[in-house]
Amino acid sequence: MARQDASELAIRLGRQAEAVCRHYLSAGHREGRYWLVGDVRNTPGRSMFVRLKSGEVGKGAAGKWTDAATGEHGDLLDLIRERCGLVDFKDVADEARTFLSMTHPEPDRPHSGERKSPAPIGSPEASRRLFAMAQPISGTLVKTYLRTRGITDLHGTGSLRFHPRCYYRPDEHSPSETWPAMIASVTDLAGHQTGAHRTWLAPDGSDKAPIDTPRRAMGDLLGHAVRFGVAGEVMAAGEGIETMLSLRMALPNMPMAAALSAAHLSAILFPDSLRRLYIARDNDPAGDGAMTTLIERANAAGIEAVVVSPRLGDFNEDLRLAGLDSLRATARVQIAPQDVARFMALAA
Secondary structure, eight states, rough: OOHHHHHHHHHHHHTHHHHHHHHTTTTTTTTTTTEEEEEETOOOOSSSEEOSSSSSTTTTOOTTTTTTTTOOOHHHHHHHHHHHHSHHHHHHHHHHHHHHTTTOOGOOOOOOOOOOOOOOOHHHHHHHHHHHHHSSSSSSSHHHHHHHTTTTOOOTTTTTEEEEEEEEEETTTTEEEEEEEEEEEOTTTTTTTEEEEEEOOTTSSSBOOOOSOOOOEEETTOOEEEEOOOSSEEEEESHHHHHHHHHHHHHHTTTTOOSSHHHHHHHHOOOTTTTTTEOOOSSHHHHHHHHHHHHHHHHHHOEEEEEEEESSEEEEEEEIOOOOOHHHHHHHTTOHHHHHHHHHHOOO
16 A cells, blocks of 8 residues: 555554544543553553544544553554454455445455454464565665664665564563564565564564564475575575574575574475585584484485584674675685576675
């Protein structure tokens, strides 16, 4: 949905802010110029307040809300999204138009009985909706974050996107928070998205967010991966996104896959075309276990398995602490000579 359409919907909802609150936040009540309720999920209480009467645009517009307990804030479209458990903004817009008794734009008109229902939390469908809501990483905090990790060559990273306010919930008993996030698409060998991986970021992109679990995956992950480039006869596979992007700084033309954990790396599926697999090992016991299992599986499938090891804990540590030239030298002596010429960029 175009930004102009979203703004218009938010304004129209703001004109009926009290009616919106009575419908979606029925556990609350009006007090002066505000609607008070416990939170955006309609819990009884007073920490969240929705502005009912004000201008139509700007920070103080009617319909703007803030939860003083969590710091969450937004407009009435955000309220509908969270209250109804929707991920795809198109579904939020459909719900808003239904409330406003508006006619759906012709391209968005659902056929009878085809209206989307909320996707189950953590499901492949929820992961697809989340990725669709996010934006390309150019000019976003994702580029800032990766640059702080030494990763500056971002060609072929269409599997990564940015979400400015991705929901994070520490546990089932805690309220949701919003943080900017790097969203990665997890796909199968045919390129179909089966899951997503979220890395929540600090507000300035200087590091991961200061939360207990800044990385979480959702959807169907086993055998699948976050992919950079299309695998042919040769590819590299490892655990983390930053690890594989770091190795790709030295081998920018080699297709790579991040399985997201040691357990998932050991179970990654092989393309039919694959003849040589480089295993980007993490230097820890879990990495050793994944390496052993993956070598056995590759050999059984008639695929040559070659282990590429970092000097430090992983290839991102090598890149950040030793530099790109050192990383190139480490990779050069561990890959086949023909692959040096084919996949390795010359040092500037």
